[in-house]
Amino acid sequence: MSAILSVWHSLLLQTVVKSSSHRSAATGRRRNDGERLSPFACLKRATPTEMENLNQDYQLDSSPRKMNLAHEVYRNEVGKAQTFxxxxxxxxxxxxxxxxxxxxxxxxxxxxxxxxxxxxxxxxxxxxxxxxxxxxxxxxxxxxxxxxxxxxxxxxxxxxxxxxxxxxxxxxxxxxxxxxxxxxxxxxxxxxxxxxxxxxxxxxxxxxxxxxxxxxxxxxxxxxxxxxxxxxxxxxxxxxxxxxxxxxxxxxxxxxxxxxxxxxxxxxxxxxxxxxxxxxxxxxxxxxxxxxxxxxxxxxxxxxxxxxxxxxxxxxxxxxxxxxxxxxxxxxxxxxxxxxxxxxxSEWCQTLKDMHQRVSRMRGEIRKKLAELKTPGNWQNLVKQNGYHLYWNPSRSQIRQLKDRHIYVPSSGRMNLTSVSPTNLDSLAAALNDVMQATKGDVSSDNYFVADKFNTQYFHSV
Missing domain, CATH: 3.40.640.10 (Type I PLP-dependent aspartate aminotransferase-like (Major domain))
Known part of the structure; x- marks a missing residue:
């Protein structure tokens, strides 16, 4: 029995040695060609969406004045998702x-x-x-x-x-x-x-x-x-x-x-x-x-x-x-x-009323601030908009300038008002005024939503 086991062990060892030599040669050729053995080596990194880029830039921004106005979540006064x-x-x-x-x-x-x-x-x-x-x-x-x-x-x-x-x-x-x-x-x-x-x-x-x-x-x-x-x-x-x-x-x-x-x-x-x-x-x-x-x-x-x-x-x-x-x-x-x-x-409906009233007050305050600063643009119609977003039609240049001021806005110009509070309202109004004054003569064709231009990657909703 020991002799038989010895023979089988010898044959198995020869097989392993041959297999290893074949793998070594193949590996060497692949390495020489700059290839890897991983089956996922051919995968390329997925292109991040605009929303992902905005969130990443916002997280990396160390400024205490930064504002993320690009999200879809309704946030309460302390910045948390609204709880009912x-x-x-x-x-x-x-x-x-x-x-x-x-x-x-x-x-x-x-x-x-x-x-x-x-x-x-x-x-x-x-x-x-x-x-x-x-x-x-x-x-x-x-x-x-x-x-x-x-x-x-x-x-x-x-x-x-x-x-x-x-x-x-x-x-x-x-x-x-x-x-x-x-x-x-x-x-x-x-x-x-x-x-x-x-x-x-x-x-x-x-x-x-x-x-x-x-x-x-x-x-x-x-x-x-x-x-x-x-x-x-x-x-x-x-x-x-x-x-x-x-x-x-x-x-x-x-x-x-x-x-x-x-x-x-x-x-x-x-x-x-x-x-x-x-x-x-x-x-x-x-x-x-x-x-x-x-x-x-x-x-x-x-x-x-x-x-x-x-x-x-x-x-x-x-x-x-x-x-x-x-x-x-x-x-x-x-x-x-x-x-x-x-x-x-009844309790749910009352919560919705309170949420709406809060947004309405903030919308009115923003319009008042922009009117005091004599900001160029059609801001008088802000109070006629519905929902908890504020809409304007910014150019690429205006989006970049707001980002330089630590304010993150999607290319659609749809800004989440629940991220605005009495503590950062003045900063937002001042930034909007500065950007609009600096780009007063810009041609509107640079805007994202003109002539059927769409950036579908920006969207992330529930």
Whole structure:
């Protein structure tokens, strides 16, 4: 037995020596060619987004006066993400509920959440919901809802033209282009007047192709913060109806635009009550402080109740084919609990009002400071903007000069007002004034949102 083991040991040793010599020769050749054995050596570093670059530069900035105005998070007075007491109470109630199921959600999501989300937008007396003309789909956020809607409309229907505002959230263009739509633009904002360009908007929609998908922001339009009035929304509805367009409305965090969720959701409610097909992508992230466990909602209101069964089946089939998963069960339960509990909903609404009032005060203070400094530009319309962002249309030069003053602003010019406080307000106003005075004669063609120029990499949202 010892002799046999000795022979096997000798053969094994010879094999290892030969294998090692082959590897050494191959390694030498690869090293001579400047190559590595690692299978990941061919990977190149991913190009960082604008938001990542801004955050990195901000973190490396040692100035005590630095300000990051580029993020999307609503921050409280001490710079932390806003915490909702109603959310905390809902979490405790949910944790103590022994009847909560651990079963997987249905393909379209948590039924309690879908019902509560739909009722919040359409109201308890909604005719569409009463007769069953509404289909809801739980998503990760409103952007995910938009992407699902774009894919469904392009691959399950004959719609192939999409109308987007100029300017609009740059992610819209990316979503609908990738879905295969022919994206076209309609005028929305006048830089010269610093306000909604309703005449250009109406003219462009009137001359657009019939049957197009038209994407609209229900409130605090991204990035301008300018929204149509009630009468202007009614005019837009008549154009959409006459042109047989399909409205896809983005309702981002209702309650943060005006302080009242019902008021912010009014355009969606008006369109659906008028008996046309409407899609609405909704987010419950910023207006509930659910940044860690996001949740959104895609609501489809059909004009014909007979189409509901087929629509729901087609959407479930698409989600199963894509192996798509719903967002957090926990966050959907939180939203459903708050929206269906009278006391929690009242507390949540009061928090939204307080948040809105804080932003409104800061917006007014900034306008007052810029007026005192006689800063060039259309700052008088700041108080007409909605939401917690301040919009202006800066040039590349102005962005660079603000960065030199330790103020970090995205190329869109959409600045988060919740990062502004009484302690840094004067610094921001002085910096804006200095930059605007220094670039008073700049040509606006250098601005990012002119002539359909988009930097889609900057966007990071929930």
């Amino acid at each position: 007491q109603a959310v905390k109470k809902a979490e405790i109630s949910i944790a103590c509920n022994d009847f909560n199921s651990s079963e997987p959600l249905p393909p379209l999501g948590n039924p309690d959440f879908l019902h509560a989300a739909t009722e919040m937008v359409l109201g308890k007396s909604s005719p569409a919901q009463a007769v069953g003309r509404v289909v809801g789909i739980q998503t990760k956020n409103s952007i995910d809802a938009l992407a699902l809607a774009a894919q469904f409309l392009r691959h399950k229907t004959t719609r192939d033209v999409c109308l987007l505002a100029r300017p609009c959230n740059p992610i819209y263009w990316q979503i609908f282009k990738e879905a295969g739509f022919n994206c076209q633009r309609y005028q929305y904002y006048s830089d010269a007047r610093g306000e909604l360009n309703i005449y250009g908007l109406v003219a462009d929609l009137m001359t657009s192709p019939d049957g197009a998908v038209v994407v609209l922001d229900a409130c605090s339009q991204h990035p301008t913060g300018q929204d149509p009035s009630v009468d202007e929304w009614k005019l837009l509805f008549h154009i959409v109806k006459c042109k047989k367009m399909l409205p896809l409305i983005h309702l981002d965090s209702p309650g943060l635009a005006s302080g009242d969720p019902n008021e912010d959701a009014w355009p969606v409610r008006f369109f659906s009550d008028c008996g046309i097909d409407v899609l609405c992508a909704q987010s419950f992230v910023k207006n509930f402080g659910l940044y860690n466990e996001t949740v959104g909602h895609l609501m489809v209101v059909l004009s014909n109740v007979a189409q509901v069964h087929a629509f729901r089946g087609q959407f479930e089939s698409m989600l199963l084919d894509k192996n798509a998963e719903c967002s957090s069960v926990h966050s959907s339960r939180i939203v459903a609990k708050i929206l269906t509990d009278e006391k929690l909903r």
